[in-house]
Amino acid sequence: MEWTPFKWRGLISGIIQGGFSFGAALAAVVEAAFIGFFGVKALDAYAWRYLFLTSLVPAVIALIIRITMKETPVFEDVRANKLIRKSPFLDLFRKPYRRDFFQVMLYMTGLFFSAYALFAFVPAILEHSPSIYGLGTADTIYSYGTYAAFAGAVTIGALSQIIGRRKITIIWAIITAIISIPIYYLLIYSATIGSVALSTLAVIIIGFTTQAPWGIVPIYLSERFKASMRASGVGFGYSSGIFIGGWFSIYVPLMHQYLFKSLDTPTNVWFSTAVLLILGALLVGLGVYLGPETLGTRLTEEVEESKVIPH
Numbered sequence: 577m578e579w580t581p582f583k584w585r586g587l588i589s590g591i592i593q594g595g596f597s598f599g600a601a602l603a604a605v606v607e608a609a610f611i612g613f614f615g616v617k618a619l620d621a622y623a624w625r626y627l628f629l630t631s632l633v634p635a636v637i638a639l640i641i642r643i644t645m646k647e648t649p650v651f652e653d654v655r656a657n658k659l660i661r662k663s664p665f666l667d668l669f670r671k672p673y674r675r676d677f678f679q680v681m682l683y684m685t686g687l688f689f690s691a692y693a694l695f696a697f698v699p700a701i702l703e704h705s706p707s708i709y710g711l712g713t714a715d716t717i718y719s720y721g722t723y724a725a726f727a728g729a730v731t732i733g734a735l736s737q738i739i740g741r742r743k744i745t746i747i748w749a750i751i752t753a754i755i756s757i758p759i760y761y762l763l764i765y766s767a768t769i770g771s772v773a774l775s776t777l778a779v780i781i782i783g784f785t786t787q788a789p790w791g792i793v794p795i796y797l798s799e800r801f802k803a804s805m806r807a808s809g810v811g812f813g814y815s816s817g818i819f820i821g822g823w824f825s826i827y828v829p830l831m832h833q834y835l836f837k838s839l840d841t842p843t844n845v846w847f848s849t850a851v852l853l854i855l856g857a858l859l860v861g862l863g864v865y866l867g868p869e870t871l872g873t874r875l876t877e878e879v880e881e882s883k884v885i886p887h
Contacts, residue, residue, distance in 0.1 A: 577798040578648035578806075578875050583737065590733020590791030597725035597787050599634070600695060604719035606630055611712050650875055654803050659877050664805040668812065673805070677813060679867045680800055684817025686859025687790060690752075692824040693853035694721060694786040697845060698763070698779060705843045707767035709775075717775050721783030728784035733791030741796045742869040748789050749861030753854050755785070760850035764841075786853065789860060799870035803877040828852055 580588045607627065614623040654660060661667055668677040698721055701707065702714035709717070736744050759781050766774030793814065801809030831848040832840050839847040 577795050578650040578803075580795075585795045586737030586741075586792070587730065587734040589736075589793070589795035590730035592794050593733070593790045593792075594726040594729035594787075596790070597722050597729060597783070601719055601722035601726065604715055604722055608712065608715050608719065611715065616711055650803050650877075654877050657877070659804045661804045664808040665812065667805050668808055673801075673809075676800060676867070677809065677816075679863060680797065680809070680813040681816040681819070681863075682866070683860055683863030684793075684814060685819070685821045686817075686856045686861075686863055687793065688817040688821030689824065689852050689856030689859065690786045691790065692821070693849055693856065694725060694782055696824060697828065697849040697852070698782060701760075701763060701844055701846050701849065702767055702775070702779075706841055707764070707844070708770045709767060713772065717772065717779050720776050721779035724780040724783035725787035728786075728788035729791030731784075731791070732788040733795070736792045736795070736871070740869050740871045741792050741799070742864050742867065742871075745789050745792060745864040746861050748785075749857045749864075752785055752857040753861075755781075756850045756853040756857070757847070759785070760846045760853075764844060764846040796864075796870055798875060799873040800867065803875060806875075824852065 577585065577589065577592075610619055610623060610627050619627070667673055699714060699718050702709055702717055703711060707714070732744060732748065739747075759778055763775060763778035763782065766772075766778060794810075797810040797813055798806060801813070828845050828848045831851060832845045836847045836851065
């Protein structure tokens, strides 16, 4: 983000964060290829080992990128002006930055709820009764959702450069809270009757919706923290969403068991997943509402507070 010219920040942010969804799409394609070549039984028995070995490819690429990276001009400027902090991580929990950090944590918690509503539970919904799809069909349908997720991140990232990070996120939160239950109902209904077209439509909408606000994350978090504490703020702020959000695999079964069992089916958690997405949207909306609009923030330390849009 510190390398990116101002006018391209939103778009590049969406492309960068969309890389997660693009990776998920590639993983789904690779899995489908292994299923087609080995078959489900062989994949369960031994071929999963070969599937896991494919992860070495992106690992090598990531290592090469990491080794060849250079420091940004923004960081070099911080160093040249002797603005390096002794404890940038601890500064996140000191005034006046403490409030900013916990606002970001609330925002990111909602986003992780949103992400898991796609990546963790859409495959489960497609693969368990009353869905009639086999593993191969379910995997193919799910892959379309990951393509849409990439498109959503890029689209909203780019739009945030025009509308504003805060405003477009609040709009997303309202729309998502409204459509969550209807769209997950469409998913379970279409999977029950075996309509691949309707299931694909539902998954595409879910993929686009759940991942769209993530397209703003790289630039929004970069704009929320001063350059001298940005690495800690972005890194830990991003990951802080997992502290509460990471327990999704407990929340949804508990909701299914004790709150929504009559609305879910005995073997499917479609309604509980929709509620998880609603909770995520509300937390994201509240989190971003409690923070400032960051569009126009300079990323350099000395003028960061002025929030003047550069020419």
